[in-house]
Amino acid sequence: MTDVVDRSDFVQSLREFAKRECGTKEQRDRLSSDGQVTHNQELYDKVVELGWAGCGIPTEYGGGGGSASDVCALVEEMSYGLAPLYGMVITLVSATVVERFGNEDQKRDILGGVTRGDVLATAISEPSSGSDPGSMICRAERDGDNYVINGQKTWISCAHIAKRIQVLCRTDDSGSKHDGITMIDVPAEAEGLTIRPIRTLGGDEVNEVYFDNVTVGADRVIGDPGKAWQQIMRTLNTDRLMCGAMFLGRARRIFDDTVEYVRTREQFGRPIGSFQAIRHRIADLATELECCRLLVRDLAAKLDADPERCEPREASMVKLKVTETAKRMAIEGMQLLGGAGYTKDHDMELHLRESIVSTVYAGTSEIQREIIGKSYGL
Template structure:
């Protein structure tokens, strides 16, 4: 068995051991939580949260491919670790653009099990982040933040929030935007959960005269737009790995059901109509797997390479496929799929939003189309 295959098997064993039964998963998600911090710290203690971060900051020195495997296998295993992918992406920003002091502080905390949230969207700036109005005013050696962010994943469990805010309005709408590392418990921050079908995931975050030191700026002042565009490629790749895991689980659960469920004296999976649907879904799923890991391999060869086309293809294809498989799975299970006795209704709830966040499918198609000069 290769080193990577051994790594993947270890991930699967962890998920099976910690949340392999419905009883375990129910205990870990009691109260509707989607991120269990105790389980997350176990993952961090094994070195897997920071697997792709440099060794000098406490990481494993691995690759984007390694990170994709961690995210995919935890999703497949239904581990309630919603903050995992969000944190990995936030850590990538610090690794690429942070100061040496920031890397030692933030990346070290990530490797120990801290969660990072990233605040980009606003009520009037979702698919168009350049329209953001949340401001940070420079006052001597500090910045004072005022404004609102919305749909912020994991803000309620994060120790720090990477806030994109406007520090200069004299240039174009994509200029004058700065990323600032803000402690989640800083005075003046209010975090309000947004109730969703998926449970305890996203939040409104309000900043009222939140004061932080100027040395908390990540990267260059006024240049965060260019930084975040590069990071969005990683975000979309990680999102692809996440929903590849969800899609695999939906598919496997559906196959298991149609093998066992009998009607008219035989398993329903033996009927041609069902077999062909399964064949189509299996083919789509394999396409997704190849796309995710080919894109990750390209990024591993050149981590500084900007890959908006490939990253958007991953996000578009995998999330649309995950949603399709969950919907098809619901149909294949019939009424059973609609009950909480089976996991398919959860798969549907988790997958239905995947084509919306981290850039809608429509935005991904725009990115892809424009990459061909259209």
């Protein structure tokens, strides 16, 4: 499917913003505390001022409207520009759940907050339930007009900077493991909620979140009680598309940085990119990158045509292909840059640190292959 909408002016504005705000290594190091901070609120505030934080959010809730392709363009270009705005990506995905399943009051409150710069997080994984989230045990008990939450969540992206966390809790054990799960909107400052960072190679990305008799009103349930599994399955496809857009931008940047280096680095009296062994590796990477671009564009265009369309096979293909390609790009880039790629003076070491885990979160590559294979009746 071909996307015929001309968004070239929007893309150009995004590129100019990224170049102005984080176009130099010095700017990026300052904004990211030398590559350890993945979300800079000062930079995000500028995105908010431009109205881009509301990209994809309906105008009646304060957003700027826009299609899946518009949101993908925003995410891709900020990723290409190495803008530390990871919280923006997580927020846009989390906002999709509220837009689809929240009531009007929740949409005005939560989505309106997003357009003003609030960061959202979604808590699904637990120590004993990662790739199998249906086995979660974090529990919310109904107590009159409230729910009381107890348990632990882990690997929660951006919980440490979020204003509110959308928590999946078990509220009923009477059905299958995928029934009786409820999504509850929990303020990050709620009494009894503790957030602890998990130290990672990529910096301050993920957290453990503990709930000790955290009490919130029943009006904070998003969607139907006990039906959160079905809700989250529908929005995981958007999550995987956004992940694809983010790492498409990263893969493009890795490729460009690598090509620039092999064009200018000389050994044996000639640029190293002129050697056939390296030329052919670049050709292979360029071809893989184009495949990723077409996958992302095609799925986004399908969602533009029908936002309710569920494309689990295609979404998993996007997540699998783009993240595996970005990881390969970073490994190849490191090899082709040699020692230079291993130093803090070059972005390649950051590319490697941030790409290597992309095949793990939002559903591992193994899980994506399972989804794709099962879609063929296997």
